[in-house]
Amino acid sequence: MAATQVDLAILATAVRQAGGEPAQVAHVLTLFHQRLIADGQPSPRTLYVYRTASTGASSEPPAPAPFVRPRLLLAFLSADAAVSFAQRTGLARVPRLQPLSLARALAIVLQQPVMRALHIAYDDVPAANGLPSGWHLSRAEMLALCAIDSGAV
Numbered sequence: 001m002a003a004t005q006v007d008l009a010i011l012a013t014a015v016r017q018a019g020g021e022p023a024q025v026a027h028v029l030t031l032f033h034q035r036l037i038a039d040g041q042p043s044p045r046t047l048y049v050y051r052t053a054s055t056g057a058s059s060e061p062p063a064p065a066p067f068v069r070p071r072l073l074l075a076f077l078s079a080d081a082a083v084s085f086a087q088r089t090g091l092a093r094v095p096r097l098q099p100l101s102l103a104r105a106l107a108i109v110l111q112q113p114v115m116r117a118l119h120i121a122y123d124d125v126p127a128a129n130g131l132p133s134g135w136h137l138s139r140a141e142m143l144a145l146c147a148i149d150s151g152a153v
Contacts, residue, residue: 020148047075070116
C-alpha cells in the first residue's frame with residue numbers, strides 16, 4: 001500500500017475511533033488544501049515538525065504525570081523554516097525533523113487528546129505569542145470539521 005494510502009487509512013481510523021464518519025476524510029483534506037491555497041500558501045505533500053532530544057536516556061517508561069499540560073503540534077511547510085524557527089527560538093540547537101503528511105498530522109491531533117491544536121506555520125519568524133504566523137486550528141475546530149461530537153472525545 002502506498003504511503004499516501006496508509007496515511008489516509010490512519011486518519012480514517014482516527015476519525016472512526018473518535019466517533020466520526022471516515023467518509024469525511026477526503027472532504028476534510030480537501031478543505032485543508034483549499035484553506036492553505038486561499039491563504040496564499042502552497043498545498044504541501046509534507047509538513048515538517050521537529051523533535052528535541054529527550055533529556056533521559058532510560059529505557060523505562062516515564063512515571064505518569066499528575067497534570068499533563070495541553071500540547072500544540074507545530075508544523076512547518078518547509079524543512080528550512082522548521083529548523084530556522086527551532087534555532088532562532090533556542091528550542092533546539094540541532095532539531096531532528098520529522099516529515100508528516102497532512103493526514104498524519106490531523107490523525108495525531110485526533111488520537112492524542114492532550115493535543116489542543118495544530119498550528120501550520122507560514123514562516124519562521126516568531127510573533128508576540130511565540131508562534132510564527134500561520135493557521136491555528138484548535139482541536140474543537142478539527143472535531144467539528146470531521147463531524148465528531150466534541151463531548152464524546
